[in-house]
Amino acid sequence: MSIRVGIVGISGFGGGEALRLIASHPSFELVYAAGESSAGSRLVDRFPGVPAKLAELLIQKWDPAALPPLDVLFASLPTGASADALARVPKDVKVVDIGGDHRYVEGWVYGLADIWPTRIEGQTRIANPGCFPAATLIPLAPLLADGLIEPGNIVMDVKTGISGAGRGGDSKFGYAESNENLIPYGLLKHVHMPEIASTIERLSGGSAAGLVFTPHLVPMTRGILATIYCRGEATTDRCLDAARRFYAERPFVRVTDKPPQTKWASGSNLAFVSYAADPERNLVIAMGVVDNLGKGAAGQAVQNANLMCGLPETAGLDGAPVWP
Amino acid sequence: MSIRVGIVGISGFGGGEALRLIASHPSFELVYAAGESSAGSRLVDRFPGVPAKLAELLIQKWDPAALPPLDVLFASLPTGASADALARVPKDVKVVDIGGDHRYVEGWVYGLADIWPTRIEGQTRIANPGCFPAATLIPLAPLLADGLIEPGNIVMDVKTGISGAGRGGDSKFGYAESNENLIPYGLLKHVHMPEIASTIERLSGGSAAGLVFTPHLVPMTRGILATIYCRGEATTDRCLDAARRFYAERPFVRVTDKPPQTKWASGSNLAFVSYAADPERNLVIAMGVVDNLGKGAAGQAVQNANLMCGLPETAGLDGAPVWP
Amino acid sequence: MSIRVGIVGISGFGGGEALRLIASHPSFELVYAAGESSAGSRLVDRFPGVPAKLAELLIQKWDPAALPPLDVLFASLPTGASADALARVPKDVKVVDIGGDHRYVEGWVYGLADIWPTRIEGQTRIANPGCFPAATLIPLAPLLADGLIEPGNIVMDVKTGISGAGRGGDSKFGYAESNENLIPYGLLKHVHMPEIASTIERLSGGSAAGLVFTPHLVPMTRGILATIYCRGEATTDRCLDAARRFYAERPFVRVTDKPPQTKWASGSNLAFVSYAADPERNLVIAMGVVDNLGKGAAGQAVQNANLMCGLPETAGLDGAPVWP
Amino acid sequence: MSIRVGIVGISGFGGGEALRLIASHPSFELVYAAGESSAGSRLVDRFPGVPAKLAELLIQKWDPAALPPLDVLFASLPTGASADALARVPKDVKVVDIGGDHRYVEGWVYGLADIWPTRIEGQTRIANPGCFPAATLIPLAPLLADGLIEPGNIVMDVKTGISGAGRGGDSKFGYAESNENLIPYGLLKHVHMPEIASTIERLSGGSAAGLVFTPHLVPMTRGILATIYCRGEATTDRCLDAARRFYAERPFVRVTDKPPQTKWASGSNLAFVSYAADPERNLVIAMGVVDNLGKGAAGQAVQNANLMCGLPETAGLDGAPVWP
Structure with missing residues (x-):
C-alpha cells in the first residue's frame, strides 16, 4: 500500500x-x-x-x-x-x-x-x-557519550558547498564570484550555533558554552566537511572504537580510519566519521562528512x-x- | 531469482x-x-x-x-x-x-x-x-529515419566533461590545468568518427563521408552536449514531431522544446534531444545531452x-x- | 604626463x-x-x-x-x-x-x-x-581577406565562461545551478549576430546571410572559445599562412598550429587563432580564443x-x- | 641596467x-x-x-x-x-x-x-x-609580537587550492576526482609543521609544542585560507590594531575588518589578514589569505x-x- x-x-x-x-x-x-x-x-x-x-x-x-x-x-x-x-x-x-x-x-x-x-x-x-548540526553532531556523539572529550572546549571548522546557501538571488553566490573562491562567514555568531550547543549539552550533560563554530563556503555544489578540534586524552583507536560501537546498528553512519572526503557521500544519505588524536597534545580531531542536501x-x-x-x-x- | x-x-x-x-x-x-x-x-x-x-x-x-x-x-x-x-x-x-x-x-x-x-x-x-556516439546518434536518428537532413553534410560540435578522458595519469587532466580551461582536441580525426559515420549510414542508407566531428573538453566532471549542424528544410516542430514519434515507446529518451543542459541528465541513463531549425537557411540544429558515464x-x-x-x-x- | x-x-x-x-x-x-x-x-x-x-x-x-x-x-x-x-x-x-x-x-x-x-x-x-565578435572575427578576418572561405556559409559554435553573463541576479547563473552544467542558449537569434554578420560583410564584401551562431555557457569564470565551421578548399597551412601575414605586425594576435585553449589567454588581452582544414571535405575549421573580460x-x-x-x-x- | x-x-x-x-x-x-x-x-x-x-x-x-x-x-x-x-x-x-x-x-x-x-x-x-607558513605566520606575527595569544596553544585549519599539490601525476589530483571534493590530509604530521613551529618560536620566544595544523585540498586552482584558533583575551579591535601597526610600512599585507576571501589575492603578491575575537571565550581567530603561487x-x-x-x-x- x-x-x-x-x-x-x-x-x-x-x-x-x-x-x-x-x-x-x-x-x-x-x-x-x-x-x-x-x-x-x-x-x-x-x-x-x-x-x-x-x-x-x-x-x-x-x-x-x-x-x-x-x-x-x-x-x-x-x-x-x-x-x-x-x-x-x-x-x-x-x-x-x-x-x-x-x-x-x-x-x-x-x-x-x-x-x-x-x-x-x-x-x-x-x-x-540543519546540515551543519548533522555534519558535526554525528562525529561528536560517540565521544561525548563516552566522555572522551570536554564538551566545553570544542572548535568546529566547517566547510560547505554552495547549495547550502539555498537557491537564487545574491550575486555573491553567482558562479563568477563563488568559483575559485573560499569564503569564511558568520564568525562567532552563526545561526546554527545554539542548535549545535543544545544538542552537545543533551549528549554530554555538560555545558557547551565554549563552542566555536566557523563556517566556510567552498566552490563546490554539494558536501560538508566538519573538522572539529577537541580536548581529550583518548587515542585515535579509542575514538574509532567508540564510534564503531555507538553506530554498530545504525545503517547510514560509516566509521573510517582514513580522513573522509566530501565526494564519498555525494548524492547519498550517508555520514562518514573519522578521528585523529594525539594524547600528548591532549587533542582529538573529529571529522564528519555529509552531503548537505542528503543527510x-x-x-x-x-x-x-x-x-x-x-x-x-x-x-x-x-x-x-x-x-x- | x-x-x-x-x-x-x-x-x-x-x-x-x-x-x-x-x-x-x-x-x-x-x-x-x-x-x-x-x-x-x-x-x-x-x-x-x-x-x-x-x-x-x-x-x-x-x-x-x-x-x-x-x-x-x-x-x-x-x-x-x-x-x-x-x-x-x-x-x-x-x-x-x-x-x-x-x-x-x-x-x-x-x-x-x-x-x-x-x-x-x-x-x-x-x-x-561510445559516449560520443550515444550523444550524437540519438538526436539524429529520427531526422535520418524521416529523411529530414542530408546524411552527407553533418557537423558535430561536441563538448564533454573530463571524466570522459578516463581516470588517472596525464597532468593535462589534472585539476589545476583543466579547471577554468576549455580544450578542443582530436580535430578531423577523432577515434569515434568511424563508429558514428557507420551508424549514420545504417540509419539513413546514405553516405556520411562529409561528417565533421570536433570534441572539446569542458571543465566539469560529467556530461556531454552535442550541438549538431545539419542541412535540411524541416521546421523545428517537424523535427520535434519526428523525434516524439520515433521515441514514443522508448523510456530513456526525452524530447524537449528547450535546449537541453547537461545537468538535466546527471547521474541518470536519460538522453535529452531537442532541435532548432530555420528552413530559410536550410538549417537544422540537433542537440543531444547525456551523462557520459550513464547513457x-x-x-x-x-x-x-x-x-x-x-x-x-x-x-x-x-x-x-x-x-x- | x-x-x-x-x-x-x-x-x-x-x-x-x-x-x-x-x-x-x-x-x-x-x-x-x-x-x-x-x-x-x-x-x-x-x-x-x-x-x-x-x-x-x-x-x-x-x-x-x-x-x-x-x-x-x-x-x-x-x-x-x-x-x-x-x-x-x-x-x-x-x-x-x-x-x-x-x-x-x-x-x-x-x-x-x-x-x-x-x-x-x-x-x-x-x-x-562585443566579446563574441572579438572571438569570432579575429580568426575569420584573414580567411575572408584572402577569399579562402565562403562568407555566406559560416557556422559558429561558441562557448563562453559565465562572467560573460554579467554580474548578479538570476539564479540560473548561481553557482549550484551553473557548476557541472553546460547550457546552450539564444539559438538562431542571439543579440550579437547582426554585429558579427555586418563585420563579415565589411571584411569580405559578400553577404553573411547564412550565418549560424550558437552560444553555450560553460562552467568557468573567464574565457571564450569559438569553433567556426566554414566552407573552402584551402589547406591548414594556407590558412595559418594567411593569418600569420595578416597579423604579422599586430601585437596581440597569436597564430598557433595547435588548437588553442581558453586558459592560454586568461587575464590577458591576447587572442589566439588556429585552423584545421580538409580540402577533400571542402572544410575549414577556424578557432579563436580570448578572455571575454580581456580582449x-x-x-x-x-x-x-x-x-x-x-x-x-x-x-x-x-x-x-x-x-x- | x-x-x-x-x-x-x-x-x-x-x-x-x-x-x-x-x-x-x-x-x-x-x-x-x-x-x-x-x-x-x-x-x-x-x-x-x-x-x-x-x-x-x-x-x-x-x-x-x-x-x-x-x-x-x-x-x-x-x-x-x-x-x-x-x-x-x-x-x-x-x-x-x-x-x-x-x-x-x-x-x-x-x-x-x-x-x-x-x-x-x-x-x-x-x-x-612555504605557502602554508606564509598564510599562517603573517596573520599570527602581530599577535605574537604583542603577546596577545599563547604560542603553545594554536590550532591551524588551512585550506588550499589544488595547484599547491604541484603539477602532474597522481589521479587523486585529476579533475574528475578533485572537482566537487574536499579532502583533509596530512593530519597531525604535515611536513610544514616544523617550519611553522620554529617561526612561531622565533616570533614569540615561547614554545609552539602544542601546534595543531590540518591542511585541506579545496576544489579550486589557486588560493589559501588559514583559519587559526588561538587562546587570548584581546578584543577584535585590539588584534586589528596590532596588525595595522605591525604592517604599517609593509606594502603587501592588507589588514581588513571583514573575513578575507581567497579570490581577493588571486594572481597577486598580497596577503590579507583579519581577526575575530571573543574575550569571554578566551578566543582569538586569526585569518590569513594568500595566493599559494603568489605570496x-x-x-x-x-x-x-x-x-x-x-x-x-x-x-x-x-x-x-x-x-x-
Whole structure:
C-alpha cells in the first residue's frame, strides 16, 4: 500500500532533492507539490528528468487549507516561513520540517535519526536537523557519550558547498564570484550555533558554552566537511572504537580510519566519521562528512519519515553515492 | 531469482558507475569484481560509500580462466585491452563490453539500445556504444529515419566533461590545468568518427563521408552536449514531431522544446534531444545531452544487460537525475 | 604626463577588469569611478586588493553633468543604459563604450583594434566590439581577406565562461545551478549576430546571410572559445599562412598550429587563432580564443584608448596570461 | 641596467608563475630557463601567451656547471632535488630557493620578507617560505609580537587550492576526482609543521609544542585560507590594531575588518589578514589569505629578489588581483 506524500518548497534545492528521493522510494507516492516560484508549472517543466509517472503533476501555490489527502508532508521553506504555514496542516498528516523553524520547539521532536531513532518512531511532527548540526553532531556523539572529550572546549571548522546557501538571488553566490573562491562567514555568531550547543549539552550533560563554530563556503555544489578540534586524552583507536560501537546498528553512519572526503557521500544519505588524536597534545580531531542536501536535508527527512511511518529506515535511501 | 553479475575494470570511472547501478539493481547481484590498480582491496576500500552488503567483496586480479559462475559480465577496460581478455570468457556468460574494442566487430551486436532494442534481446555479446556516439546518434536518428537532413553534410560540435578522458595519469587532466580551461582536441580525426559515420549510414542508407566531428573538453566532471549542424528544410516542430514519434515507446529518451543542459541528465541513463531549425537557411540544429558515464557508458550497459536477460528495460535505471 | 581616466560601471565585471588594467597602466591615472550598486563606497571596499594609491577613491553616482576634468572615459554599462548616459559627456572627453549600445551607430567608430587599428587613432568615440565578435572575427578576418572561405556559409559554435553573463541576479547563473552544467542558449537569434554578420560583410564584401551562431555557457569564470565551421578548399597551412601575414605586425594576435585553449589567454588581452582544414571535405575549421573580460571587453577597451591617445598600443597590456 | 635572471624548474606551477612575474618586471631580464619535462622546447611551446620578447628562449636541461652569466637564479624544484643542485651554483649568483630544501639551513636566510625584510637585503642565498607558513605566520606575527595569544596553544585549519599539490601525476589530483571534493590530509604530521613551529618560536620566544595544523585540498586552482584558533583575551579591535601597526610600512599585507576571501589575492603578491575575537571565550581567530603561487611561492620569491638586489620591494609586483 502506498503512502501519500507531498512536498512544499519544491522549487528550492532541498525540495528538489526530496523529490528525487521520493520518486524512487518503494512506498511513497508523490501526490502533491507546492512551490512559490514554480506554481502553475508541471514538475517536468522544472525537473526535466523527473520520472515519467510524475511528469504531469501540477505544482500548486501553497495553501494548507487546500491540501489533498496526505499521509506525509515534507516542508522545505525558507527560515521564518514555516512556523505559520505548518500550524494549519491537519494533525493527522505527518510533517517533516526540513527548514529551521521548529528545531527545539515544543510539540516538535528533533529528528537526529542516526543518534535518537526511537524518539522519532510514530511521531507526527519532526524538525529535521540543519546540515551543519548533522555534519558535526554525528562525529561528536560517540565521544561525548563516552566522555572522551570536554564538551566545553570544542572548535568546529566547517566547510560547505554552495547549495547550502539555498537557491537564487545574491550575486555573491553567482558562479563568477563563488568559483575559485573560499569564503569564511558568520564568525562567532552563526545561526546554527545554539542548535549545535543544545544538542552537545543533551549528549554530554555538560555545558557547551565554549563552542566555536566557523563556517566556510567552498566552490563546490554539494558536501560538508566538519573538522572539529577537541580536548581529550583518548587515542585515535579509542575514538574509532567508540564510534564503531555507538553506530554498530545504525545503517547510514560509516566509521573510517582514513580522513573522509566530501565526494564519498555525494548524492547519498550517508555520514562518514573519522578521528585523529594525539594524547600528548591532549587533542582529538573529529571529522564528519555529509552531503548537505542528503543527510543534511532531504535524505535525513526521508529517513525520519520512514521511522515515523514504521517503514524500514533505509527504504528509498540505499543508493550508493555518485562517483566521480 | 537473482542474476549473478561481475565487473572487470572496476577501478575506472565506467566500472565505478556500473558498480553504483548494479548495487541498487533489483535483479542483479554483484559476485565478482576485478581491477588492475585495485586488485587485493575490498570494494569498501575503493568505494567508501558502497552498500554494506558489498563492502567486503575482494577485488580480484582479472583472470578469465578463474571466473566464478556468472550470468553477466560488464567489461570496462582501456581501449585495446578487451579483445584478448574477453575472448576467453565462457560462451554462456553474457558480456557487455563498455570499452571500444568490439564495436562493429563480427560476433558482437552493437548495443544502441534506444534505437535498436530488439537486436539486443537475448544476445550474449554486446558492444556498448561510445559516449560520443550515444550523444550524437540519438538526436539524429529520427531526422535520418524521416529523411529530414542530408546524411552527407553533418557537423558535430561536441563538448564533454573530463571524466570522459578516463581516470588517472596525464597532468593535462589534472585539476589545476583543466579547471577554468576549455580544450578542443582530436580535430578531423577523432577515434569515434568511424563508429558514428557507420551508424549514420545504417540509419539513413546514405553516405556520411562529409561528417565533421570536433570534441572539446569542458571543465566539469560529467556530461556531454552535442550541438549538431545539419542541412535540411524541416521546421523545428517537424523535427520535434519526428523525434516524439520515433521515441514514443522508448523510456530513456526525452524530447524537449528547450535546449537541453547537461545537468538535466546527471547521474541518470536519460538522453535529452531537442532541435532548432530555420528552413530559410536550410538549417537544422540537433542537440543531444547525456551523462557520459550513464547513457554514455554504464547506464547504457545495464540497459543492454536488462534486454539480454529479458528483464524490464528500466530495471535499476529509474533513478531521477541529481540536481543541483 | 599622465592621462586622466574615469570608469563608469565599476561594479560590474567589465568595469572591474578595466580598473585592474588601468591601475597598472604607465600613462593612465584613474581619477573618477562611478557605479550604481557601489556608489558611496571607496574603491577598496569593493576591490580589497586594489593598489594603495587608489584605495580611498570614492565611487560616485553616475552624473555626466558632474564629471571632473577627464581625458578618457571607459563606460561599462548594461545594454540600453549607455546611449543616453554618454550623449551628455563633453565632446573633448574621449569615450570607449564597452557596452553594446553604440556598435555600428553613427558618430561612433567600431573599435576592432586588431583588424582596423588606424581607424581608431585619434578618434573620440569608440564602440568596443562585443566579446563574441572579438572571438569570432579575429580568426575569420584573414580567411575572408584572402577569399579562402565562403562568407555566406559560416557556422559558429561558441562557448563562453559565465562572467560573460554579467554580474548578479538570476539564479540560473548561481553557482549550484551553473557548476557541472553546460547550457546552450539564444539559438538562431542571439543579440550579437547582426554585429558579427555586418563585420563579415565589411571584411569580405559578400553577404553573411547564412550565418549560424550558437552560444553555450560553460562552467568557468573567464574565457571564450569559438569553433567556426566554414566552407573552402584551402589547406591548414594556407590558412595559418594567411593569418600569420595578416597579423604579422599586430601585437596581440597569436597564430598557433595547435588548437588553442581558453586558459592560454586568461587575464590577458591576447587572442589566439588556429585552423584545421580538409580540402577533400571542402572544410575549414577556424578557432579563436580570448578572455571575454580581456580582449572581449576591458583589454580591448584599453587598447582602443591607447590608439585614441597616441600611446603605444601595448601600454599597460603586456602582462602574460595567468597560468594555471 | 637590467638584472640577468634565470629560472630552474620552469615546467612546474611555481616556475611558471615566476616566469609570468619576471616577464613584466621592470628590472629583470630572463636569460635562462631550465626544466626537466620541457627541456628542448622554446618558452612559447610551453607558455603560448608568453611575451614575444621571450618566446624563442630555449628551455635547457638543468646543469649548474653550464649556466650563462646570471645575477639571480630562481629555483623551483621538487622537495629533495634542490640541495645538491644549488650547491654548485657560483657564489656570486644570488639564489632564491622556492622549494623546501633550504628553510632553516645554515648559510641560507629564511625569506619571510613581510616580517623580516632587513634580514634579506643584500643576501645571496634566500630560502623562500612555504605557502602554508606564509598564510599562517603573517596573520599570527602581530599577535605574537604583542603577546596577545599563547604560542603553545594554536590550532591551524588551512585550506588550499589544488595547484599547491604541484603539477602532474597522481589521479587523486585529476579533475574528475578533485572537482566537487574536499579532502583533509596530512593530519597531525604535515611536513610544514616544523617550519611553522620554529617561526612561531622565533616570533614569540615561547614554545609552539602544542601546534595543531590540518591542511585541506579545496576544489579550486589557486588560493589559501588559514583559519587559526588561538587562546587570548584581546578584543577584535585590539588584534586589528596590532596588525595595522605591525604592517604599517609593509606594502603587501592588507589588514581588513571583514573575513578575507581567497579570490581577493588571486594572481597577486598580497596577503590579507583579519581577526575575530571573543574575550569571554578566551578566543582569538586569526585569518590569513594568500595566493599559494603568489605570496606563497613566486611572488614572495620576486619580493625577496628585489630586496637582495636593492630594488624597490614592489618592483614587478604591483599588479592588482584578478577578479572575478
